[in-house]
Amino acid sequence: MQVSLSEAQQAIAAAISEAERIGTRMCIAILDSGANLKAFVRMEDAHLGCIDVATKKAKSACLFGMPSGEIGKLSQPSGPLFGIEHSNAGLITFPGGLPIVNRDGELIGAIGVSGSTVDNDLRVATVGAMAIGSTEVPEHPWRS
Amino acid sequence: MQVSLSEAQQAIAAAISEAERIGTRMCIAILDSGANLKAFVRMEDAHLGCIDVATKKAKSACLFGMPSGEIGKLSQPSGPLFGIEHSNAGLITFPGGLPIVNRDGELIGAIGVSGSTVDNDLRVATVGAMAIGSTEVPEHPWRS
Amino acid sequence: MQVSLSEAQQAIAAAISEAERIGTRMCIAILDSGANLKAFVRMEDAHLGCIDVATKKAKSACLFGMPSGEIGKLSQPSGPLFGIEHSNAGLITFPGGLPIVNRDGELIGAIGVSGSTVDNDLRVATVGAMAIGSTEVPEHPWRS
């Protein structure tokens, strides 16, 4: 089960609304569960560097089935996954990337948001993901 | 002058309509005039390989201010630009990428479409670009 | 609004003067606001490794609209942006990269300097940037 274009657009619309509500300018990327880009938007005046950060946050969340920030907790110096950012042509492991799970508990894709503080990025990503599913990946089955 | 998100979304909506009308499934990328991604969508069942092809077509059109297919005419074996595809981290030089020019004659970005035949790709890219501007880059001034 | 070649050359000339005054050998890169290279020089005997460091410092400052060293404060282990260097094909987040802002408060590009201590790099970058603008990115509007 993969995120549909319609769902991706719903998630993006919800994320943009929340970003505007809190006065931020975001890049928002939606990937399917194969970590392939489904939809992307860059709001006016969002930093150019956030295009790649948003996309890599979503990729990180999708590839490992967990919020990007959770990976980051494990990838600190002396942590068990230290340096995992070097894999997969580059990960971003601070908050703002979330898996998207459907009502059957299947991973259907991921959202990545970048453009403000990590707290704001995560807030906007959460609103986007929740518009079309949840962000809790069950133990099994977790992939379509 | 850069393509706005609203313009990018108009161009994508027009391109999707045309793609649906002719029964194709496309990836559609919109870049600003600095060749940075502004918006992207992948229609249902579009080939995954077209994500990068559409984006690189748009990049090629933007970076050289001409349709991607025009570059391709010059880059054939024995042609003057043979092998230009090796530049800029990879170009795609068959049709489907077009510059987008505003009414003041300024390059504001580019569109790239991939997913069907190159004729169909070019048709859909043209409809997308024409929804918000033209595709003819004037001699000067051509950049915002 | 993009940095002109004349402005880029002014900034480089000022930076070279300062570098010579303090007895250092620098690489100096000027990017436009789309993070595309506008001008570059490597002074005699500057380290070869500084070509890329100077360019990536400027890219970092441009892509996120802040001094490269400010990004580095946030990207330390346990910091909110830990590992952001893995984005955008590689960032350099220690001091020496600065945004360049015109008198209308618009980001017109960035300068990156590498070749000596980070204190010296930052000093030379500051002199270069101030020769043609300021380095403070306003809240809005910040991009041409």
Added chain:
Amino acid sequence: MQVSLSEAQQAIAAAISEAERIGTRMCIAILDSGANLKAFVRMEDAHLGCIDVATKKAKSACLFGMPSGEIGKLSQPSGPLFGIEHSNAGLITFPGGLPIVNRDGELIGAIGVSGSTVDNDLRVATVGAMAIGSTEVPEHPWRS
């Protein structure tokens, strides 16, 4: 023997003069004989794609001690060097890149020009190179 910054700047100034004289907008890159960037300029309104093309032309000329266009003659389909563009992180093998040789017959660097037709690119590159040396690489010794 490496190209000095002063020589690089002379070559660039001569190239810019010639580019302006013939009404073109060029990117101009000067590398040292180790194929490392020494100086670069992008004239107003030069295509962004030419930044990398100019640099790779110079790299191609430097790495193989011959004009980029001569490599291109050998790299055509069925030619002895077919596909050499895939080496060295990407070569550009059409005209516009030239080795620069000092009066002692030593390779001191290379120039790459891109922005117009290959004939114009080559003309401007030749003027740039000849301002500080010649473009004929002797059999031996050819490297400093």
